[in-house]
Amino acid sequence: MAVNTRVRPARDATAGPPLRRLGFLLVRRRRLVLSLALAVLIGAGVLAAGAVPRLSLARFEAPGSESDRAQAELIERFGTGSPDMIFLVTAKNGTVDDPAVEAEGRELTARIGREDGVAESASYWTRGKPATLRSEDGRHALVVVRIPGDADHVRGQVLPRLVPEITQGAGMLQVRAGGGEEVFRQTVPLARQDFVRAELVVFPLAFVLLWLYLRRAMAALVPILAGVFAMVIGLALLSGVLQFAEISTFALNLTLAMGLGLGIDYCLFLIQRFREETRRGADRASAVAGAVEHAGRTVLFSGLTVATSLAVLFALPFDFLRSFAYAGIAVVAGGLVAAMIVLPAVLASIGGTMLPKRVRPEREAGFWHGLATRVMRRPLVFGGLATAVLLLLASPFLGLRFGVADDRILPLEAPSRQTQEIVRQSFPAEETDAIQLISKNTASGDISQYAVNLSQLPGVAQVDSAAGSFANGRRVGAGDPARFQGEGAWLSVVPSAAALADDPVRLAQSVRSVAPPFEVLVGGYPAELSDYRASVVDRLPLVLALMLGVTFLVLFLMTRSLIIPLKATLLNVLSLGVMFGAIVWIFQDGNLSGLLGFTPTGTLDASIPILMLCIAYGLSMDYEVFLLSRIKEEYDRTGNTEEAVATGLQRSAPLITAAGGILALTFAAYATAEVMFVQMLGVGMAVAVLVDATVIRAVLVPSLMRLAGPLNWWPSRVRDRGTTPAR
Structure with a gap:
């Protein structure tokens, strides 16, 4: 079959839908478009x-919460607050109670x-030698x-200077x-190193996979660009x-990962x-x-779906999570410009290098058509089995x-x-993570x-106050009015x-349940964690x-159907369940921790699953949009749901599989990261994309659309012909 590769004006260049007219405009103005x-x-x-150095270092905080107000009161009224960092001091010889070690410790x-x-700055030696600041063996x-200051000031300016100067070591310490x-x-x-290392692996591998699918070097290079x-x-x-x-x-990091994946997807x-x-x-x-x-x-429609899925992060009052909404929407916009504006001009200029060297006749009934047909003959059997497997994986x-998150997100070295690790293993209590109870007014x-x-609460090692220090209901030390009294107590x-x-x-909740003699604000790390988690979970x-709701509306506008968006929502929730099942099984429960090289803590930080939820849902709906668009196009042509599903799957599934494989590879490369956050994001997203691009699209979509039959297109005009009973 001869392929016409010449660029010449078309008679319908000013007619047809707006996007078609845009395509002809980009062809005519291709040199200008490429120059711009x-x-x-x-x-x-x-x-x-210039933007990269201005990005901020964020903290996990709940602005306006009780713990946030407590910290402000503690600083303003008492001139103190929760410690931001610690220095672990080890006696090179003897114990920290030796006179020479003590003198050097006080000087430090x-x-x-x-x-x-x-x-x-306070220490074991300046606070009256409390047991909470001394290791059980006396060596530390x-x-x-x-x-004081925000994370940028503390981590970016003070600590880089302070830590090397203090930890260089001298004398007996x-x-x-x-x-x-x-x-x-x-x-x-x-x-950052994790992402750079992963991208260095992903770029060449993505090129190889694209070349294997497209069989032209230029066609493989353009999506990466x-x-x-x-x-x-x-x-x-x-x-x-x-x-x-x-x-x-x-x-x-999200910009780098999603930018490459979406740019490749859209261009493909x-x-x-x-x-x-x-x-x-x-x-x-x-x-x-x-x-x-x-x-x-x-x-x-795909870009709109991904962007709206990420935009819901604006509903959370946390700068850390909102950052990903800004980044995700920005990179989707960049991907849309690349695919919708720049790529057509590239195709108009060098489109011949994008075409296969040997043109093969289009196959109406290939592997995917046959698979869809078999699934639709027994939709209950295939759909039920696939659902059972996915529910098991999600359990x-x-x-x-x-x-x-704590220090265990970092590698052991x-x-x-x-x-x-030394503090966790050697100290009986966590002085730096104390809960603070601040009187609202004069105590x-x-x-x-x-x-x-x-002090009698389970899990409380000691309570320090102006009236004394108490442990297990008994006074164990003198009070410190200078530290604990001022405008109140x-x-x-x-x-x-x-x-x-x-x-x-639970510890913070227990402390809050004890009736105080005056109104108090509860702060400190456990209370901050409780408030932060409550703020996230309450808004979930x-x-x-x-x-x-928003993605349902986007799919309704695309398909003019109420049933198809509902089905797509249910299937995407199922794929998200598999993703969360995987990250709980791996990162919370510790399975594969030896292979991936991380330390499980038995919990997951609430922020990361919510972030993954929004990203994965948008990307999963991404492939749903691609598949449904081809199915709807065939249905509009034939009026037969079964044939539309089979033909739509035949024409889109190879591409979805290739695109999903490349996107999954992009995320899976981050499984080699040293920071557990990055590993979790990479593994979870790779699982979600692979499940969505395979089992969901190849089995559950055909089976559910077969079961719904003509109702798929309700309330728009239904004109199905030639359906057979479902089994």
Whole structure:
């Protein structure tokens, strides 16, 4: 069959749907479009380079919560607050109680307190030698440090200078840095290295897979370049957002991962449609216009679906999660520009290099057509079996336990991880993660009895107050009015290491349940975790409702059907269940931890599953849109649901499988990361994409559409013919 590759004006260039007219316009103005695209890319590259250093370091906080107000009161009224970091001091010889070691420890504490940016420094030796700041074997003691300011100031300015200076070691002491701020300071560069390393692997592998599918080097290269274009445009758009909002540095990682995946996906669909139009005898201009008209409409709906799925993160009052909404929407916009504007101009210019060297006749009844036909003959059998398997894979999700990230997201060789391991194993209590109880007004009441009651709670190692220190209902130390009194009073509830490792949220709830002699605000790490988790979980129904509702509306606008969006929603929820089942089984329960090289904690941070929920739902619906668009196109042509499903699957499934495989590869490469957050995102997203692009699309979509029959297209006009009874 001869292929017409010439570009010539078409008589219908000004007629037809808007997207078709756009395609012809891009063909006519291809040189101008490509010149502008190059100029935009250069300008965007400059903006993108300037945006990266301005990305922020975020904390897991619940603004306006009780714990947030408590921390503000503690700083304002008492000039103190929760420690931001610790220094673990080890006696090289003897114990920390030896006079020479004590003298050096006091000097170290004072020296840290004099450092720029440090507001407060206290230690085992300056606080009257409490057991909570001394290891059980006497070899280690803690210096607790408070550094005011946001995460960028603490992690970006103070710690890089403070930590090397203090930990260089001298005299009788060995000093190590730890604590939450130091842990997450070390997390950021490791996460960046993980993504860079993964991208270096993904790019060549993606090129090879694209070449194996498209069989032309240029056709394989262009989608990858489109992915790069999407990344750069996405980062450039973020530079504008940074004028009025903070964006987490972790959003850069999402931009890189999604930019490549979506750029490849969108371009693949237009290139495939361009090839189909050419194979049917269209000249190059008409083939480009046809690709923009049909595949372009699908890409637009797909982009809208992904963007709206991520936009629901704006409903959460956390800058960390909102950052991913900004980044995701920006990179989708970049992908749409690359596929809908730049690629048609490229096809018009060098489209011949995108075509297969040998044209094969289009097959109406290949493997996928036969599979769909077999599934639709027995939809209950195939659909029921596939559903049972997916529900089994999703079942670990029922054991989900929310917690918070700690040092164990880092590899074992990370210095702050090693510090925290010593603290966890050697100290009986967690002084740095104490719960603080701050009087709302001037305190009046029996503080000592209140402290006694608190000290009797399971999981409480000690309660410190102006009236004394108490453990197990008994006074074990003198009070410290200078520390705990001022405009009112406050108490410090020190948890045991075991209680903090087991369930800090339950501990915070127990402390809040004890009746105080005066009104109090409850703060400190366990309370912050409790408030943060409650804020996330409480808004989860709203996030789900918005996500399901908005994507349902988008699919309704595309299909003009109420049944198909409902079916698509149910199937995507099922694929999400499999993804969550996988991350619970692997990352919470610890299966495959040896292979992947991480340490399970028995819980999952609430932020990451919600982020994965929005990303995975959008990408899953992405493939649903691609498949349904071809099925609807065939149904509009034939009026027969079964034939439309079989033909639509035959024409779209190879492409969906290839695109899904490449996108899954993109995410799966992050399983080699050193930071567990990155591993979880990569593995979970890869599982979701693979399940969605295979079992969901190849088995459950045909079986459910066969069972629904003519109702698939309700309330639009139904005109099915030739259906057979379902079994």
